[in-house]
Amino acid sequence: MGFFPFERHPLGIGKPVAAGLTDAQGLVHLKDVQIHPLWLLKECGLAVYEFDHLVAGQPLLLARHERHPSPIIDLRDGWDNYTKSLLKNSGKTYKSTLAKSRKLQREAGLLRHDYATTDLEPLRTLLSWKTDQYRRTGRADRFSHPWIVELVERLLATQSESFAGVLDMVYVDDRPMAGHFGLRTRTTLAGWFPAYDTHFAKYSPGLIHHLAMAERAAGSGIEVVDMGRGQKEYKDKLKNGELEVAEGRVARIGPAAGVHWVMRVPVRKTRATVMANPLLLKTADKTLKTYGRLRTVLQR
Known part of the structure; x- marks a missing residue:
């Protein structure tokens, strides 16, 4: 009837595979299948299953779990209809982006777009930009872990009709300017690692x-670009729809679940409070960026 991918941690704590990287979590199962969450945990030998991107419609999803929007670019009605919705809902952003693109080409050179390239060199350029972004904003650098770099490279090398890693790069006068690495099915492109050269x-x-x-994706048969959970200005400007993911945990009664609650739940609730308050979020973001600048100076 399906399968349940998870990692087992000490005390029987279950987490999604590659927690912190995965933006779609939970069971892969037959439609409308009935699976009791606590039965599943018991059969898997887990005391707790913790998640932060549980997809909608999951047997693991309970009423108490926190729901979060996952913005999408819906291309099911075609590229032209999407741009019409942009003009209607984010007209200023759309027009100014086109104007900046023209200005960029006047001042720096012609744009060239490589969609779904499988070359490693542009991937490494993209990852270096992402590392710089993590450090600049005070976040942990995911690509300091060799296994994550290897994972991304192996996904880029995986190319099939139903699944592939997708590397997408835009060049200005043959100089890399911006790019993205994500994953696709036949109809969905999942956003993962976008970054750009700060010179531009x-x-x-x-x-x-x-x-x-998004335009090239639409031309290749992609119907939805899922930009993923997270409050980012560019997502608000580009979205024309939303999916939903949930955060929380499912737990069986026992000492391990109690220890996990003490260690994780108050922290999660505090973070949710900060994310929901614009003033607190702005202060936290500013603090992280200050930390990032100091860390960069010290490393140099």
Whole structure:
């Protein structure tokens, strides 16, 4: 009837495979199948299963779990209809992005777009930009872990009709400007690692790239670009729909579940409070960026 991918941690704590990287979590199962969450945990030998991107419609999903939007670019009605919705809902952003693209080409050179390239060199350029972004904003650098780099490279090398790693790069006068690495099925492109060269920051390279990527994706049969959970300005400007993911845990009664609650739940609730309050979120983001600048100076 399906399968349940998870990692087992000490005390019988279950987490999604590659927790912290996966933006779609839970069971892969037959439609309308009935699976009791506590029965599943018992059969898997788990005391707790913790998640932060549990997809909608899961047997593991309970009423108490926190729901979060996952913005999407819905291309099911075609590229032209999507741009019409952009003009209606984010007209200023759409027009200014096109204007910046024209200005960029006047001042720096012609744009070239490589969609779904499998070359490793541009991937490494993209990952270096992402590392710089993590450090600059005070976040942990995911690509300091060799296994994550290896995972991304193996996914890029995986190319089939139903699943593939997708590397997408935009160049200015043959200089890499912005890019993205994600995963696709036949009809969905899942956003994962977008980044750009900060030398071009004044031209809004991320928006220029995302529009170019969405247009090429639509032409290749992609119906939905899932930009993933997270409050980002560019997602609000580009979205024309939303999916939903949940955060929380399912737990069996026992000492392990109690220890996990003490260690994880108050922290999660505090983070949710900060994320929901614009003033607290702005303060936290500013603090992280200050930390990132100090860390960069010290490393140099």
